[in-house]
Amino acid sequence: MTRKEVDSPDAITFPMSEEDGISFELIELLFFAYRDFVADPDTMLASLSYGRAHHRVLHFVNRRPGITVANLLDILAITKQSLARVLKQLIEDGFITQQQGDSDRRQRMLYPTVKGRELALEISKCQARRIEEALQTLPPETKQASKAFLYAMIEPQGRPIVRSLNHGLEALNVIEPAPSSRRK
Amino acid sequence: MTRKEVDSPDAITFPMSEEDGISFELIELLFFAYRDFVADPDTMLASLSYGRAHHRVLHFVNRRPGITVANLLDILAITKQSLARVLKQLIEDGFITQQQGDSDRRQRMLYPTVKGRELALEISKCQARRIEEALQTLPPETKQASKAFLYAMIEPQGRPIVRSLNHGLEALNVIEPAPSSRRK
DNA sequence: TAAATTAAGTCAACAATGCTGACATATATT
DNA sequence: AATATATGTCAGCATTGTTGACTTAATTTA
Incomplete structure (x- = not known):
């Protein structure tokens, strides 16, 4: 009962649990599942020294060939800077090409190259495999x-x-x- | 048929789709759902100038009061440095306290404070609300x-x-x- | 008991990917 | 002709992940 036992005057020793009326299980499942879900692409892209951001851009350009920069920004919900950095590399490396907009020549329409399509498909296949195995x-x-x-x-x-x-x-x-x- | 039309020699113009035998829908749902799922905590913690990393540490210490640093690293799957940075702040700011391990005095057992528990619960409630509303x-x-x-x-x-x-x-x-x- | 191992903390440095604000250029719109 | 828009770019910053090396204290092992 000396001061020794009052080390941490207000340390809480019982866990936060479902009894608080909160579905911690789903919260944590989302965290862990998403983490493992993006780990595969991360690994595959590391060899190209690309990251998650490159993957997302590549993915959506493949899903919507001809998309404009502005629309891509809306999908990704990031800033122009964050996009520009990775988009530039993807173009330089020949995974994505640009074309001037037909109607509005200020626009840059983005298309995957053959190489870009192949990479996007390879990664998606891997993610789909994990999903299908889980569902099986x-x-x-x-x-x-x-x-x-x-x-x-x-x-x-x-x-x-x-x-x-x-x-x-x-x-x-x-x-x-x-x-x-x-x-x- | 001049060179003009061969601008982007290998631009692919058709979208990557389910016809490739891949469930793009689930892939994208995971991306968008997770993004919105973590947006709430991000917003709440911004006022404390805390980020996602702080949230995770706070969360798991609340779920497992008395957890050691090593075990926390196993759960988070990050490096000691990444943990140390945010853990230090959480302790300084009085959200988490440390106690020397009982059996092994090298260990530091981590506990939430009352303040830390309250914050963790507040955030979890917000995430649970989104989940429950979706399920409803x-x-x-x-x-x-x-x-x-x-x-x-x-x-x-x-x-x-x-x-x-x-x-x-x-x-x-x-x-x-x-x-x-x-x-x- | 002396030596090796382990738990934790720390330092320096670096990389990826968000962010801001400002500004330039070309093109459209009013 | 003036304004607005789409894109690109510059400089700089914050968060959060990484590595590798080293210290201290405590435990375990030989």
Whole structure:
């Protein structure tokens, strides 16, 4: 009962748990699953000294060939600087090419090269393999349920973008009239 | 047919799509869902000039009060330096306290303070709210299915850690006999 | 008991990827 | 002709990850 025992006057010794009415399990599952999910691409790209940012740019340019820089910024939700840095390298290294916009010649439309498509596919295959292996062990309705859950986790404003990537809505420029918020 | 049209000799103009046999939808859902999922904590912690790294440390110390530095490194899978930087601040600012290990006095057992617990709970509540709101719109079996999916997405070696956080396995030190791989 | 190992802390340095603000250039729009 | 837009670029900063080396204290082993 001396001062010795009062070392850390307010150390809490019992764990934060589901009893607090919070689903810690899902919170942590998202953390660990996402970490392992991006580890594969990270490893593959390390040999090219590319990182996660390069991967994202490459991915979305492959999913939307001809996308403009501005629309790409909307999808990635990063600043022009952050994009420019990695985009420059991808172009220099011949994974992506630019073409002047047809209607608006200020625009730069981005396309993957053959080399860029191959790399994007290789990485996506690897990620898809992990997903398919996970789903294999589970009942078939799991896939649809997980999609629905993840979709509902996305901010409503972001959802049209996700949809447009899958059903070929050309509406990318219509989506989010871009009140010139981001994109400094 | 002049050179003009051969601008970008190998620009690919058709999108990478599910026809390549890859579930791009799930890949992208994971990306967007995770991004929005961590945006809330990021915002909340910005006022304290803390980042994502601080959040993770605070979270797991609250989930496993008394955890040692070495075990925390195993969970986070980062280097000692990366941990030290943020842990130091959290201790200085009174969110976490240290106590010498009982059996092994080299160890530093980490505990949240009252203040630290409150902050961790506040953030977790916010994340849980987003999860619950997403699930509300969906059939009840979605939660279990999503848990199972995310769990299966985690590398097998990592799974016992996730489990131990939820059922109170004291076994954290037993989990992964730590062949002294990481933790430089 | 002496030597080796381990847990933790620290230092210096570096890399990736976010951010800001400012400014230039070409092109469109009003 | 004036203004606005799309892109590119410069300089600089913050966070968070990395490496490798070294210290101190405590434990374990030979």
